[in-house]
Amino acid sequence: MASVSHAAPARPGSPRWRRGEGLRALLWLSPWLVGVSVFFVYPLLATVYFSFHRYDLFTLEFAGLDNYRYLLKDPRVVTSAKNTLWLVAFMVPAQVLFSLAVAQLVTMLKAGVGLFRTIFYLPTLVPAVAGTVTFVFLMNPATGPWNQFLAVFGITGPDWFGDPAWSKPSLTLLALWGCGNTMVIFLAALLDVPKHLYEAAAIDGAGAWRRFRSVTLPMISPVLMFSAVTGVIYALQYFTQAMIASRVASGATDSAGSNFIPGYPDESLLTLPQWLFHVGFRDYSMGYACVLALLLFGTSMIFTLVLLRQFRRAEESS
Amino acid sequence: MSVTVTAPSPAGVRGARRTGAAPRRRRMLVWVATHALAIALALMFLAPPLFLALTALMTDEQALTSELWPRTWNWENFATVFAKSELLRWTANTLLYAGLGTVFMLVSSVPVAYALARFRFRGRRLAFLLVITTMMLPPQVVAVPVYLIWARAGLTDSLWPLILPMLLGDAYSIFLLRQFLISIPRDYTDAARVDGCSDLRTLFKVVLPMARPAIAAVALFQFFYCWNDYYGPLLYGGVAQEGWTLSVGLATFKAFHSVQWNLTMAATLLVTAPVIVLFFFAQRVFIEGVTLTGVKG
Numbered sequence: 001m002a003s004v005s006h007a008a009p010a011r012p013g014s015p016r017w018r019r020g021e022g023l024r025a026l027l028w029l030s031p032w033l034v035g036v037s038v039f040f041v042y043p044l045l046a047t048v049y050f051s052f053h054r055y056d057l058f059t060l061e062f063a064g065l066d067n068y069r070y071l072l073k074d075p076r077v078v079t080s081a082k083n084t085l086w087l088v089a090f091m092v093p094a095q096v097l098f099s100l101a102v103a104q105l106v107t108m109l110k111a112g113v114g115l116f117r118t119i120f121y122l123p124t125l126v127p128a129v130a131g132t133v134t135f136v137f138l139m140n141p142a143t144g145p146w147n148q149f150l151a152v153f154g155i156t157g158p159d160w161f162g163d164p165a166w167s168k169p170s171l172t173l174l175a176l177w178g179c180g181n182t183m184v185i186f187l188a189a190l191l192d193v194p195k196h197l198y199e200a201a202a203i204d205g206a207g208a209w210r211r212f213r214s215v216t217l218p219m220i221s222p223v224l225m226f227s228a229v230t231g232v233i234y235a236l237q238y239f240t241q242a243m244i245a246s247r248v249a250s251g252a253t254d255s256a257g258s259n260f261i262p263g264y265p266d267e268s269l270l271t272l273p274q275w276l277f278h279v280g281f282r283d284y285s286m287g288y289a290c291v292l293a294l295l296l297f298g299t300s301m302i303f304t305l306v307l308l309r310q311f312r313r314a315e316e317s318s
Numbered sequence: 319m320s321v322t323v324t325a326p327s328p329a330g331v332r333g334a335r336r337t338g339a340a341p342r343r344r345r346m347l348v349w350v351a352t353h354a355l356a357i358a359l360a361l362m363f364l365a366p367p368l369f370l371a372l373t374a375l376m377t378d379e380q381a382l383t384s385e386l387w388p389r390t391w392n393w394e395n396f397a398t399v400f401a402k403s404e405l406l407r408w409t410a411n412t413l414l415y416a417g418l419g420t421v422f423m424l425v426s427s428v429p430v431a432y433a434l435a436r437f438r439f440r441g442r443r444l445a446f447l448l449v450i451t452t453m454m455l456p457p458q459v460v461a462v463p464v465y466l467i468w469a470r471a472g473l474t475d476s477l478w479p480l481i482l483p484m485l486l487g488d489a490y491s492i493f494l495l496r497q498f499l500i501s502i503p504r505d506y507t508d509a510a511r512v513d514g515c516s517d518l519r520t521l522f523k524v525v526l527p528m529a530r531p532a533i534a535a536v537a538l539f540q541f542f543y544c545w546n547d548y549y550g551p552l553l554y555g556g557v558a559q560e561g562w563t564l565s566v567g568l569a570t571f572k573a574f575h576s577v578q579w580n581l582t583m584a585a586t587l588l589v590t591a592p593v594i595v596l597f598f599f600a601q602r603v604f605i606e607g608v609t610l611t612g613v614k615g
Contacts, residue, residue, distance in 0.1 A: 028433035035486025043460035109354040127546040129565045188609040237456035239546040273458045297459040304454040
């Protein structure tokens with residue numbers, strides 16, 4: 001990020017109205033600059049400061065590296081890191097590939113393209129809480145229709161959200177259902193691929209799969225990359241669906257002061273943002289929560305930097 | 319996962335006119351295969367809301383069974399949800415959050431996006447990088463100090479910590495608007511400037527009319543984001559039900575009506591329906607907006 005080349009300042013020969021553009025820009029940007037300072041830069045520095053302290057909202061005492069030492073011993077950090085890794089390794093690829101497949105399918109339709117696109121997009125609009133509650137109901141083993149549907153094919157469905165081995169795959173199904181945004185982006189990219197490339201490939205005798213690999217994939221790879229990286233960034237902040245699934249499936253009320261530890265069943269849905277939330281705003285161990293926040297910051301920053309490189313390449317080529 | 323779509327052949331099927339080898343029959347097969355697959359998939363996508371609606375209309379007793387079709391249509395469930403929860407209050411809170419949040423965001427983010435897209439100044443790229451960085455970093459990273467700021471201001475247990483910062487710009491909206499504004503040909507704004515228009519006048523008379531679709535998209539996204547947001551209201555909504563939004567209320571709903579799936583589903587339907595209705599009025603704005611996020615990167 002440091003090696004940014006700056007836009008040239010107004011040259012002496014440029015029109016009169018261009019002069020002083022820097023100052024005018026500063027004026028236009030000032031509300032946002034205040035916002036970034038107050039709600040981003042300062043909190044980031046404060047997070048580092050608090051991470052060396054014990055802080056429960058009332059007393060603040062210096063703790064040195066205690067919070068960091070605790071991080072290494074905290075079994076829930078390992079659990080939540082493993083869960084996040086699972087999401088990154090399975091959920092993100094599944095969603096990207098599924099969205100691409102659905103988008104590709106839509107491009108092949110000759111009738112009702114708009115209707116199908118709308119149907120596949122709709123679930124994206126369903127509020128995360130509502131969608132998760134619905135899925136916990138649908139996949140509940142006793143009365144939910146999903147296992148009854150599977151039974152038609154002679155499959156005995158598991159206890160989806162109640163079984164630690166199946167809770168994350170269940171959330172992945174929810175994520176596939178909500179693939180609309182990514183699907184629409186892929187659809188636009190696929191429709192942007194020049195038709196003559198396919199025709200040329202077909203004349204050269206390339207089959208359908210060969211055309212997909214040699215024409216479609218290279219043409220849409222920037223969009224693919226963009227979706228994958230943003231997918232990973234969102235997996236790192238995965239919170240609402242995991243938290244709601246745990247709560248609704250377990251029947252627990254997570255009100256302030258309760259002992260409910262998120263992640264039911266068996267901490268299989270415990271993600272780092274949830275653990276951070278619990279530590280900071282249920283246990284009021286603000287100092288330790290800040291250490292977790294820095295861990296989250298470091299990991300997200302790595303992927304954000306990858307994304308920034310993508311942007312820079314796209315901006316330079318345009 | 320019951321549906322797997324393997325190796326889809328690309329859009330070029332249309333262009334693939336091979337000589338010989340019964341092309342018409344082949345094309346028919348492809349037509350049937352793609353449409354049957356799409357229809358099956360569409361049914362899978364529509365099944366969750368369908369079962370949601372069916373269960374929402376069941377009686378308490380039937381909701382405990384595994385039957386799928388309501389024996390009697392129990393429309394009172396919706397009235398019961400209103401009677402047994404603070405749904406109206408939650409709706410009012412959600413509307414306040416989403417409405418004011420959207421207006422504040424527009425007032426603050428449009429000028430920032432305009433400046434980033436049109437002014438040439440030192441550090442322009444750095445500012446844009448900052449936009450992307452703040453957009454991408456999880457909100458939890460700065461959660462503790464930001465919470466403390468609001469606690470000191472005495473504003474926790476209200477939605478103001480979520481609404482007020484919108485007056486200082488929203489990174490995601492700035493990013494989207496900027497992506498759109500740089501696609502407006504420079505000649506238009508330059509011409510206005512040469513004619514002696516001030517920056518403000520150029521924004522209002524030249525840029526805003528052209529940017530209407532982008533502004534509509536950003537406003538809708540913001541509204542939906544607030545409507546669906548759970549993390550923010552969970553942090554600041556407080557313990558009293560009066561301060562909750564629909565998301566927070568719905569998340570807690572089942573705990574209070576533990577085995578009554580019919581009521582839970584009725585509440586879920588009531589939270590979801592307005593969003594779907596709004597979408598049908600603004601479908602194009604949405605799809606174009608989403609496309610803008612991913613493609614013009």
